[in-house]
Amino acid sequence: MKVKEIFYSLQGEGRFTGTAAVFLRLSGCNLKCPFCDTDHFDGTFMSHEDIMDELVKYPSRHLVITGGEPSLQLEPGFIDMLHEYGYFVQVETNGTHPLPQNVDWITCSPKSKNIVYDRVNELKVVFGSDAVGGNSLLEHLSISVEAEEYYLQPCDTGDKAVNVEILGRCVEYIKDNPVWRLSLQTHKLIDIP
Ligand SMILES: C[S@@+](CC[C@H](N)C(=O)[O-])C[C@H]1O[C@@H](n2cnc3c(N)ncnc32)[C@H](O)[C@@H]1O
Numbered sequence: 608m609k610v611k612e613i614f615y616s617l618q619g620e621g622r623f624t625g626t627a628a629v630f631l632r633l634s635g636c637n638l639k640c641p642f643c644d645t646d647h648f649d650g651t652f653m654s655h656e657d658i659m660d661e662l663v664k665y666p667s668r669h670l671v672i673t674g675g676e677p678s679l680q681l682e683p684g685f686i687d688m689l690h691e692y693g694y695f696v697q698v699e700t701n702g703t704h705p706l707p708q709n710v711d712w713i714t715c716s717p718k719s720k721n722i723v724y725d726r727v728n729e730l731k732v733v734f735g736s737d738a739v740g741g742n743s744l745l746e747h748l749s750i751s752v753e754a755e756e757y758y759l760q761p762c763d764t765g766d767k768a769v770n771v772e773i774l775g776r777c778v779e780y781i782k783d784n785p786v787w788r789l790s791l792q793t794h795k796l797i798d799i800p
Pocket residue numbers: 636642643644645673674675676677699700701715716731733760761762763764792
């Protein structure tokens with residue numbers, strides 16, 4: 608697989624915020640979101656065994672596979688291998704391409720109408736970027752995806768004043784639509800990876 612980076616941190620977003628987690632960031636994506644906060648372009652080709660050797664150096668068995676778009680590279684056999692080593696496998700996906708069925712937790716953050724899921728574990732919608740239609744991206748995309756948990760994550764625009772304005776609207780939106788919960792990118796707040 609083409610790997611951008613492997614690192615150890617706390618899950619900063621959504622349901623497992625604050626959980627010590629190993630991150631496997633895979634290279635490449637099929638979308639070009641204008642607000643994307645991640646460099647996922649180059650990378651190193653690694654075998655499943657090479658990746659496993661890196662992951663087990665860290666004590667947590669919560670693995671977050673992200674990217675880029677991990678669904679473009681993940682195979683069920685690799686998830687089986689992770690399970691044999693005791694990992695709980697959470698995957699961050701844009702939802703445009705199916706994931707192996709043996710993934711433990713799907714966190715879907717849609718940006719396109721072409722979503723292959725009717726239901727995921729966690730829906731995490733980026734909120735408030737003009738580039739994605741302002742307030743409710745889901746309404747903008749006119750898709751419906753069911754989930755166990757629903758999060759709105761204010762868009763990090765890189766401009767503090769704009770971020771504050773987006774956060775204010777996000778809070779008001781959640782107060783009016785209480786199925787949603789706030790997901791802050793807490794790793795950025797405390798300056799960890
Ligand atoms: C970099 S993406 C990689 C996984 C997958 N391609 C996706 O989009 O879900 C990881 C998470 O960061 C979120 N994200 C990306 N750019 C963001 C930004 N500027 N502000 C807030 N969240 C952002 C995405 O929506 C996604 O939930």
